[in-house]
Amino acid sequence: MSIQENAKYAPKIRKIIAKYPQISYVITQTGRNDDGTDPFPANRNEILVGLKDYKLWSDTIAKKDLVEIIKTDLQQQIPSVQFSSGQPIIDQVMEIVNGSAADLAISVVGDDLQMMRKKAETIAQIAKKIDGAANVNIEQEGEQEQLAIDINREEAARFGINVSDIQNMIEAAIGGKTISTLYDGTKRYDIVVRFLPEYRNSTDAVKNILVPSSNGALIPMSQLADIHFVQGQTNIYRYGSKRMITVRTNIKGMDQGSFVKELREKVEKSVTVPKGYNIIYGGQYENLERAGKQLAFTIPLTVIMVFLFLFMLYKNFQHTMITMCCILFALGGGIVALLLRGYYFNVSAGVGFVSIFGISVMAGVLLVSALNRKTIFEKNDLQENVLTASKEQLRALLSILIVAIVGLIPAAISSGIGSDVQRPLATVIIGGLTSTLLFAPILIPPCTFG
Missing domain, CATH: 1.20.1640.10 (Multidrug efflux transporter AcrB transmembrane domain)
Known part of the structure; x- marks a missing residue:
């Protein structure tokens, strides 16, 4: 789901949660902060829910019951979205210390992401069948369409065009490139050139980008590169120097030690990983x-x-x-x-x-x-x-x-x-x-x- 689609859901999420009388306020945050400290993709919604003082609640509902009711309501009305709950401070601390805020994080570590995701999906299915498992899901999102531009070096050489010139043209058109600076007294503004959104999202528009050759002729990008959509990884997490896919689950109604012991036994019987790959148990259990x-x-x-x-x-x-x-x-x-x-x-x-x-x-x-x-x-x-x-x-x-x-x-x-x-x-x-x-x-x- 794109960040634009995610932001579209934010008002609906706020409306669903705010209808409960125990809720004081609801704040949604789409995307991530600018300083890069959040290890999450940009298409993520964080919902901060403020509760009224417990003395104002009725005696018929507890906090954990309210959380489950809200999550069920959200998943019924927005079935395509996964929801998990936690406390802001402890989640941040556990993410920094252990890399995951979940009670248990089972990480498949290696190099082949497609094979690792299949193993992770098998582990997730095993975890869901164990008593006490809650909110079982794979932390990394699946593949999404990405625009791939494979430069044909032989064609570029035939027209006398450097590969770096083609890359600069692509960067300016899709990502934006600073070409100059405007000074207004003590203020300074970068002048950036970039395609309009309707052209950036069109492969035909990218194929028609004209690149100047050594003799001054303008060559369409379609003659210099193979431009197409591919299924690519949304985000890649790492453990040490290797790639990582993580299955996260919370544990309710059972102690963590017994849960992990049972899960280990079932995973060892059902899941085998090649040499050089490892299954690591972390999260709060770690x-x-x-x-x-x-x-x-x-x-x-x-x-x-x-x-x-x-x-x-x-x-x-x-x-x-x-x-x-x-x-x-x-x-x-x-x-x-x-x-x-x-x-x-x-x-x-x-x-x-x-x-x-x-x-x-x-x-x-x-x-x-x-x-x-x-x-x-x-x-x-x-x-x-x-x-x-x-x-x-x-x-x-x-x-x-x-x-x-x-x-x-x-x-x-x-x-x-x-x-x-x-x-x-x-x-x-x-x-x-x-x-x-x-x-x-x-x-x-x-x-x-x-």
């Missing part, structure tokens, strides 16, 4: 995979350091291991909290788990240290010492953990800007602290001197 590798190193290192510091504190292996059990309490509570809220593990949740490990161990230190002090410095019965120390430290635990839990509740239920990151992190911490608060005072005292 960011999750990279963060997962870092967490796989960070979490064990955190646990080991906590163990060493506790052993230096207690000088007792048994007490150290009992205190470390608080990590298991927190881990179980965080996992249960994610399951209850229907969230999947992501980078934000991983950071939450690392955070609660330290806080939960602090609860164990309070209890074990208090029990040790009672046993060493007081000569009372062991059972009495355990009960007294547990009661004293219960107040400290309640004041520390409940304050943290209550303070994180707004983040766990937030729906504003940045809430997609806040909610999983806060959910994990609240779940971990709650389980620590329930199990640590009950299980640690009898285990310490059991």
Whole structure:
């Protein structure tokens, strides 16, 4: 679709979206910016939709449901156009970091674009059949008609015309060429010659362009070049030094790791690529995979350091291991909290788990240290010492953990800007602290001197 046709759809798109009462404003942008930072073709529409404050919405619809309704409405009324949704800031960041704003981008990398597109279409069909796949499409547009001008060098030499002269004539007629500059005081204007649109888009007009020969005769372009339309690539993306075709899909109702694992298995069975070609899995999944590798190193290192510091504190292996059990309490509570809220593990949740490990161990230190002090410095019965120390430290635990839990509740239920990151992190911490608060005072005292 040309940029003119795309711009023609913009008013219709705005009208369709603006009819919903939850919408505050709609802005459409056709084409791309002038500084070349957008990796998109010029025939692209970006639609910025501003929402009214959530408190003005009815309770019968959620944001994700509204997005799906609008997309369905647009695709029904404009069936020839593909629509995908996202958040402006995160889309820009993910495009810069990973090259795609989609949850998962499967890139076929190589040289033969036609063969790569066939492989990409097969992968797209496989992805559509997997539960959780949404908005599956090929990121690069298909081939479009392009005007090809193949200069006949022998004919040009016979008339004494340089190839560069023919190229300059074509550039001036179709693309425009600066021939002089007009100065108006401090202002400067380029004087550009170019064919009118009705002639630029006609092969007959291009064939009739007259090119001066060495003896002054004017030779029609049709005698100097083969002018015809061909099916050419609309845009060519690259990965490193090779060409790339990308299948993009969002993932809903399923965790990214399980989705990619299932997709990999099916792609490996159904799609084979020649030597020198690769299938690369990227997008936001690439960011999750990279963060997962870092967490796989960070979490064990955190646990080991906590163990060493506790052993230096207690000088007792048994007490150290009992205190470390608080990590298991927190881990179980965080996992249960994610399951209850229907969230999947992501980078934000991983950071939450690392955070609660330290806080939960602090609860164990309070209890074990208090029990040790009672046993060493007081000569009372062991059972009495355990009960007294547990009661004293219960107040400290309640004041520390409940304050943290209550303070994180707004983040766990937030729906504003940045809430997609806040909610999983806060959910994990609240779940971990709650389980620590329930199990640590009950299980640690009898285990310490059991």
